[in-house]
Amino acid sequence: MNWIFKRARQFYRAMKADISIEDEKYLMAHLNAEEQKLFMQMGLIDQFHSLNVAYTIERLIIQGKQGVDREFLIRCALLHDIGKINFRATVWDKVFAVLVTTFFPWLADRLELRGNRSIYIYRNHAELGGQKLQKMGLFQEAKIIARHHSPPRDDDPRELKLLRLADEEN
Ligand SMILES: [Fe+2]
Ligand SMILES: [Fe+2]
Numbered sequence: 001m002n003w004i005f006k007r008a009r010q011f012y013r014a015m016k017a018d019i020s021i022e023d024e025k026y027l028m029a030h031l032n033a034e035e036q037k038l039f040m041q042m043g044l045i046d047q048f049h050s051l052n053v054a055y056t057i058e059r060l061i062i063q064g065k066q067g068v069d070r071e072f073l074i075r076c077a078l079l080h081d082i083g084k085i086n087f088r089a090t091v092w093d094k095v096f097a098v099l100v101t102t103f104f105p106w107l108a109d110r111l112e113l114r115g116n117r118s119i120y121i122y123r124n125h126a127e128l129g130g131q132k133l134q135k136m137g138l139f140q141e142a143k144i145i146a147r148h149h150s151p152p153r154d155d156d157p158r159e160l161k162l163l164r165l166a167d168e169e170n
Contacts, residue, residue, distance in 0.1 A: 007098070010049075010170065017048035026051065030074045034136065039078060041085045045094075049170055053077040056166035073159050076144050080163060083129030083145075089118040097122035126150070 027036055039047060054077035061070055087094070097118045101108045111119045121128065130146025133139075144160050148167060 013048075013052075017045050019044070019047055019051070023051050026054070027078065030054070030071065031078060035075070035079065035138075038082055038085070038132070038136075042082065043084070043087065045091075046081050046084050046087070050078050050081055052170040053080060053163070053166045056169050057162060060162055060166060068158055068162065072140065073162060075138075076141050076159060076163055077166060079129070079133065079138075079141060080145050080148055080167065081125060081129065082132055083125030083127065084121060085132075087118065087121040087125065093118045094122070 027039060031039060039050070042050070054074050057073055057077045058070075061068065061073070089097070097108075100111065100119065101123055108119055108123060112123060126149045127146050130142040133142035133145060144157065144163060147156070147160055148163055152161070152164065
């Protein structure tokens with residue numbers, strides 16, 4: 001039930017997604033030109049979500065005084081859903097992909113095998129994003145991002161744990 005409320009809140013926020021001048025300045029401060037171009041290729045909802053994940057990360061770092069590389073982690077947050085660049089489905093297709101993947105994984109398997117593009121991209125966006133970043137030479141970021149939806153492990157790097165936490169909150 002908690003999950004449904006959380007998703008409903010996320011959905012409501014996403015519907016009002018807007019990128020401000022301040023957000024643009026933030027992007028320019030933390031991403032180089034090539035990374036910014038990549039970021040802008042995401043849909044507006046995913047851009048908005050990624051910025052919020054980065055802002056949550058900033059808060060978590062301050063609160064916990066975590067011994068992590070702040071700039072690296074912000075870059076990871078801003079680019080973590082880059083694998084969704086080709087996820088150009090309607091909002092309802094996206095909602096469907098999230099619900100089926102979460103509640104009916106067997107159906108998601110079937111639909112993916114039958115070539116349902118939204119389901120395929122949604123389910124594999126972490127790995128797809130990792131591959132994209134690897135091609136750009138962002139190997140460390142690729143490693144973290146490729147695993148942001150993988151089941152947590154005890155030996156996960158601290159950066160990955162923080163990214164998952166911030167992603168969950170947004
Ligand atoms: Fe993701
Ligand atoms: Fe995300």
